[in-house]
Amino acid sequence: SAVISQKPSRDICQRGTSLTIQCQVDSQVTMMFWYRQQPGQSLTLIATANQGSEATYESGFVIDKFPISRPNLTFSTLTVSNLSPEDSSIYLCSVERLAGSGEQYFGPGTRLTVT
């Protein structure tokens, strides 16, 4: 399995500000993803974090709102910019250790509340 940590675990932010979430994995992984889980909902993929290149965003998510970095094979950040109450969600990092292996793990999540 993969051990994934996220920082912060939770935060309360004011509207208009930004929050950067860090995801650290205990070993090198090929694929890293960022998901959002809105209150009482299922999970939706925001983007695939690509090492050394721009992230690949899903429909409805844009780089200006959700900039992502992935400087190496064990670390990624997601920034949620210009926060509004609608951004209140749990943000989860996910990894697939080897592409095509099927084993996909999730971090503990970051619970964001925007006031």
Place this chain on the structure above:
Amino acid sequence: GEDVEQSLFLSVREGDSSVINCTYTDSSSTYLYWYKQEPGAGLQLLTYIFSNMDMKQDQRLTVLLNKKDKHLSLRIADTQTGDSAIYFCAEKASGSARQLTFGSGTQLTVLP
């Protein structure tokens, strides 16, 4: 596009078996997953099955896949109060897409 459906709630008595069902629409699914989410926690990968398999057993967990009917189930034997959680079914399509498509989750409540 892909769609994954689950019933929202299931209640069972402690010691009984639980069966959580899931249907999906994408016939090109390569892997199907069951994740567990406890209150305030992230997702725990319980088990997953490759699409060319029809059954996988791991201790108290049994996964059954009916590819013809696009139906996946998770059976938990001897259900305990610690099994109370939300269970998410997810599928991964073939091709270059790496995303998982999740169901809405089934809230399992284990009654004493």
